[in-house]
Amino acid sequence: MSPGWAPTLDRLVDERYSGLVAYATVLSGDRSTAPDLVHDALVSTFTARATFGSVPQAEAYVRRAIVSRFVDRSRRGGRERTAVVRLAHATPESVELRSDLLDADVAAALGSLSAQQRACVVLRHLDDLSVRDTARLLGISEGAVKRYVSDGVATLNLLLGTSSPPGDETSPVTLVDRRGGAS
Numbered sequence: 328m329s330p331g332w333a334p335t336l337d338r339l340v341d342e343r344y345s346g347l348v349a350y351a352t353v354l355s356g357d358r359s360t361a362p363d364l365v366h367d368a369l370v371s372t373f374t375a376r377a378t379f380g381s382v383p384q385a386e387a388y389v390r391r392a393i394v395s396r397f398v399d400r401s402r403r404g405g406r407e408r409t410a411v412v413r414l415a416h417a418t419p420e421s422v423e424l425r426s427d428l429l430d431a432d433v434a435a436a437l438g439s440l441s442a443q444q445r446a447c448v449v450l451r452h453l454d455d456l457s458v459r460d461t462a463r464l465l466g467i468s469e470g471a472v473k474r475y476v477s478d479g480v481a482t483l484n485l486l487l488g489t490s491s492p493p494g495d496e497t498s499p500v501t502l503v504d505r506r507g508g509a510s
Contacts (some may be wrong), residue, residue, distance in 0.1 A: 336373050338382050339389065347386070351393050353429060354449050355400075356438045364400075368392035391464065394450065398465055401442040436486040443467075444479035451476050 344365070351361035351368075368389050379385035429437070437445055443465075450461045451472070458476075462469040484490055 332373050332378065335379050335382060335385050336369070339385050340369070342382060343386050347389060347393065350390060351397070353434070353437065353453070354394065354397050354446060356442070356445060360400075364393050364396050365389075367396045371396075390454075394446070394464055397442075397446065401446070432487060433483075436483050439486060440479050440482060441475075443471075444475045444482070447472050447475035448479040448483070452480075 347365045347368075348361050351364040352358050355361055355364060369392075372385070372389050372392050379388065437448070440448065446465060447461060450456045450464065451458070456464070458469050458472050462472045465472070480491055
C-alpha cells in the first residue's frame, strides 16, 4: 500500500515537473543544476509528511522549497567564490541563463545579476511576492530585498534598454505568451 502523499507526488511530477525545472532554471541561472534543486525540493517536501489538498497547493510548497535550496546553495557557494575571487583578483562571471519561460534577452540579462539580485527580482516580479514575504523566504532584511530589487531592476533596464517609473515598486509585471496573448 502506498503512502497517502504518493498520488499527489506522482501527479505533481507528471503534470508540473517541467514547469518546476524551468522555475529553478530562472532562479538559479544554471540549467544543469535546476533538476537537482527540484529533486531536493521534492524530497524535502514529501519526506516531511506534509499533506496537500491539491496539486497546485503541493506545487506552491515545492516552489518555496526550491527557493530555500537555492538560497542555501548560494550562501555556501558564495563564500567559496568570494575566497577564490579574492585570491585570483578576478571578478565573477555572469551566468548563462536559458529558460522556456523568458525571452532570450531577458534570460541573459537576468543571468548577469548576482544570485541575490536574481532571487529577489524573480520572487518580487515573477512570483509577485511582497517585500516582506521575499525577505522572510530568503532570510534577509526587507531593506536588503529592496536594495537587491532596485539594483537588479536598474541593471536589467540598462542591459535591456528599458526604463521603469522612478520609485514605482508596485507597478505590475505582465508576462506575455510567446503566441502573442497575455498570460
